[in-house]
Amino acid sequence: NAGVTQTPKFRILKIGQSMTLQCTQDMNHNYMYWYRQDPGMGLKLIYYSVGAGITDKGEVPNGYNVSRSTTEDFPLRLELAAPSQTSVYFCASSTGQTSNSPLHFGNGTRLTVT
């Protein structure tokens, strides 16, 4: 099973460029999440979605946008890349049916903005 797949694995952007981080899951999970992981800071929630057509902001949404047109896909868009967005980005999904539903994570995207 593929689980949660993120692309690309690595990316270098120049300041002001834009890009989309792709995330897809094949587990028919309703809940999907985007986190960023900065060194020594743990994971911070950027955006999440509880189902197709529904998205909401997390702790650190500024500078990002998301969409959820299908159950499977949850892309994260950076419109004007800034050095502060240099981080490792993780997509995750869960059934969300109960609060102890585990999150299934992708392998992450390491993004550098210079």
Place this chain on the structure above:
Amino acid sequence: AQTVTQSQPEMSVQEAETVTLSCTYDTSESDYYLFWYKQPPSRQMILVIRQEAYKQQNATENRFSVNFQKAAKSFSLKISDSQLGDAAMYFCAYRRTGANSKLTFGKGITLSVRP
């Protein structure tokens, strides 16, 4: 707001020995869930163990067990018979019950295992 604190940034353990990783959290809720996730160098986040706050019995998964002290808001992870493959970052996480609740992570602790 809920917070999760992992005050030890790094720990080291001898192979085959036991190590305990600490975690405290702050919440006004009475019903919630606690998790430990492992992140090896491959970056993949893996669920190690989870605990439901209304259960008094500490969760156990093979060599991994927790010491859940609800009154003290403490949730430590004990790894017995440590193996080289246990070397990773470990994150403690909290999630309240209810719809649309989100997972809050601690900063993580890096565990190294000495052969």
